[in-house]
Amino acid sequence: MTIIMIIYGFTFLVTANHTCLDKERLASFLDVIASDPLYAYNVIQGNSQVTNRWTFSGSFCFVVTTVTTIGYGVMAPVTDIGKIVVIIYALIGIPLTLVMLGHIGDKLKDVANRINNLSLFSRKPIINKAANMAIIIILGLTLLFVAPALIFRAVEKWTILDAIYFCFITLSTIGFGDYVVGIGEKSENDEASTNVYRIVTYAWIVIGLAYIALIINYISSTLAKKGQQVQKHVKRLESSMENLHREKTLSKSEKSENTEIPMSPEDKKSMQENGVTLVKFLPSRDFKVEPIN
Secondary structure (H helix, E strand, O other), rough: OOOHHHHHHHHHHHHHHOOOOHHHHHHHHHHHHHHHHHHHHHHHHHOOOOOOOOHHHHHHHHHHHHHOOOOOOOOOOHHHHHHHHHHHHHHHHHHHHHHHHHHHHHHHHHHHHHHHHHOOOOOOOOHHHHHHHHHHHHHHHHHHHHHHHHHHHHOOOOOHHHHHHHHHHHEEEEEEEEOOOOOOOOHHHHHHHHHHHHHHHHHHHHHHHHHHHHHHHHHHHHHHHHHHHHHHHHHHHHHHEEEEEEEEHHHHHHHHHOOOOOOOOHHHHHHHOOOOOOEEEOOOOOOEEEEEO
16 A cells, blocks of 8 residues: 555656655655555545544554554554554563463353353254354354454445455454555544444454464364374374284294204214204293203
């Protein structure tokens, strides 16, 4: 949006034939556009209702998008002090926000567990579990995607696809900033309702992020359990293979112990007369020597 506004502002200067504007003033003008493109757009359009966007609701939206790492980019600090404050605030606020989202996710998990323990459709646990999981997913998608998308479509005059796109980009913390709520002309004209609308919207964002974290945690834990089961199965196979190999080795050893050296009585007598003693090596754990009579 910033690049588009810079191009638009430069085109505006060229078409208006402001030949008296030197390079330094032009660079200053472009810096103003880059720092607050929406404000510059309203000024270029001659909007008399332009106000400072650093109101309570605007600041509230800024801090929420900062600590949740969404970062739309439509509002940013310009002064050096503001940048330092944002750095310190983000270093403290982001970990605390993660802790808060974890606690909210635990509460949502308790609600999901209660729904998951219901027996609404069948006495079979498998059917009930599948049905309850479908209810949890449909309820979450309705409250966090479908219903907000319909509200954004009515208030922001977006298409239903754009509204759903905004919900996904926001709750996934991608935050491109191409769609942001509460920054149109109607929002500037009705500040009171805009403040309420923005605060409710960003409260929805916090709850939605907790729900998304809950879903991701559930998927990761499920995959971890499946991985542990596969690992146990592999260990059992390895153990059974080792036992089979050990049994084969012992059977060969027992067979060799019971096998005598083939020799005729004449050869044995001749070797005994010559003082030759035959020994038999037993392939067992304890080395054993036995003379052959």
